[in-house]
Amino acid sequence: MSHSAEPLPMTARRSGPLTGEAKVPGDKSISHRALILGALAVGETHITGLLEGQDVLDTASAMRAFGARVERLGEGEWRVDGVGTGGFAEPEGVIDCGNSGTGVRLIMGAMATTPITATFTGDASLSRRPMGRVTDPLEQFGCEVTAREGKCLPVTIKGAADPVPVRYRTPVASAQIKSAVLLAGLNAPGETVVIESEPTRDHTERMLAGFGASIRTETTDEGHVITLQGRPELKPQPVAVPRDPSSAAFPVAAALIVPGSEIRVPGVSRNPTRDGLYATLLEMGADITFENPREEGGEPVADLLVRHGPLKGVTVPPDRAASMIDEFPILSVIACFAAGATVMQGVHELRVKESDRIDAMAVGLRANGAKVEDSPDSMTVHGQGGLTGGATCATHLDHRIAMSFLVAGLASEQPIRVDDGGPITTSFPDFLPLMRGLGAQID
Numbered sequence: 001m002s003h004s005a006e007p008l009p010m011t012a013r014r015s016g017p018l019t020g021e022a023k024v025p026g027d028k029s030i031s032h033r034a035l036i037l038g039a040l041a042v043g044e045t046h047i048t049g050l051l052e053g054q055d056v057l058d059t060a061s062a063m064r065a066f067g068a069r070v071e072r073l074g075e076g077e078w079r080v081d082g083v084g085t086g087g088f089a090e091p092e093g094v095i096d097c098g099n100s101g102t103g104v105r106l107i108m109g110a111m112a113t114t115p116i117t118a119t120f121t122g123d124a125s126l127s128r129r130p131m132g133r134v135t136d137p138l139e140q141f142g143c144e145v146t147a148r149e150g151k152c153l154p155v156t157i158k159g160a161a162d163p164v165p166v167r168y169r170t171p172v173a174s175a176q177i178k179s180a181v182l183l184a185g186l187n188a189p190g191e192t193v194v195i196e197s198e199p200t201r202d203h204t205e206r207m208l209a210g211f212g213a214s215i216r217t218e219t220t221d222e223g224h225v226i227t228l229q230g231r232p233e234l235k236p237q238p239v240a241v242p243r244d245p246s247s248a249a250f251p252v253a254a255a256l257i258v259p260g261s262e263i264r265v266p267g268v269s270r271n272p273t274r275d276g277l278y279a280t281l282l283e284m285g286a287d288i289t290f291e292n293p294r295e296e297g298g299e300p301v302a303d304l305l306v307r308h309g310p311l312k313g314v315t316v317p318p319d320r321a322a323s324m325i326d327e328f329p330i331l332s333v334i335a336c337f338a339a340g341a342t343v344m345q346g347v348h349e350l351r352v353k354e355s356d357r358i359d360a361m362a363v364g365l366r367a368n369g370a371k372v373e374d375s376p377d378s379m380t381v382h383g384q385g386g387l388t389g390g391a392t393c394a395t396h397l398d399h400r401i402a403m404s405f406l407v408a409g410l411a412s413e414q415p416i417r418v419d420d421g422g423p424i425t426t427s428f429p430d431f432l433p434l435m436r437g438l439g440a441q442i443d
Ligand SMILES: O=C(O)C1=C[C@@H](OP(=O)(O)O)[C@@H](O)[C@H](O)C1
Pocket: 028, 029, 030, 101, 102, 173, 174, 175, 176, 177, 179, 201, 325, 326, 349
């Protein structure tokens, strides 16, 4: 579902030291996958720590529409009664994935090799995003796709009655493309293979293995090669969703740039395929310690202790981009408070997210006094140890753009306003109370 049509302006003001504990919500990527794999397993999957953001709630509704029983038992606690690989029923209505690229692309993959027809829609942001990157490889399995001009939503897929397995090299580093192909491969006979040049987040592979699928990953001369044996019987597993490192990035950034701050962020995933921002922050000289490292629900996690301190600009290499793809907007804010230039390379994918994130950040930061350069594939912020603020930023239906500018306003000289904070509920429904609890002035 799309969030309410009424824009929700918000303002962040210079705040005193942020202190306390920031319990950020469950990981969005893992939450989508838990619901989808739960729906494709035979029997009952019990999920704890599920992110109850709109993106994930839309995936839960979609799984119901395809015939799974999906029930909320309590806060973050959900039960999914799955229909088995290839067991999806034809949905009666249109599948509205709201704002979520992950939701729509993974669900298209999950139904493309079952002989049913489904039509997918989304909000204005999702309707602008490219779907051909997923529907092209799905057609190779034998499904039929009709889409709006430019291969955008609405998309209708007539699933393959007699699917064939696929060997596919992803043209861009994208876990959504990889995952859509693997999920389609679940109901194709034989081996489905995905080859990526750069490794991307591996939650689908980890969870498929956890649910009993035969899946292996090798690094060869061809790249990163993932091979899935089709038609497994997926066995329900308890899934404990770790806290989302992409959501943690916002309170972490706020603590780094607001003088005198010291916060703890417990139980955050430290999956190496998601860790690029934290590697970058350490190179910038950030005072972050990772305490109590442990394994939870098949993912490495740690408690973060974050303190304000001086930061210096760095160059982020292109081969790190995939491991921090959603964190560049907030990194560009942190970079304004560092000394010297922060250069972000290989970031062209940011142009096809909920908004063109390079443009949205460059325009908004410049309006608030920052010196920013951008190219089709890069962004450079010339850090001046602070930000003037005072301007209103357009968020373009993009939760990460909204949260990034609100964090910036906590340490800028003048308040920073966003035109619409409504989309924040897609990934971080408790962002405002959590940040206010640390001492942030946002209203
Ligand atoms: O697979 C996933 O859960 C995601 C993959 C990334 O997208 P791409 O696959 O388009 O890079 C990321 O930006 C998105 O927030 C979540």
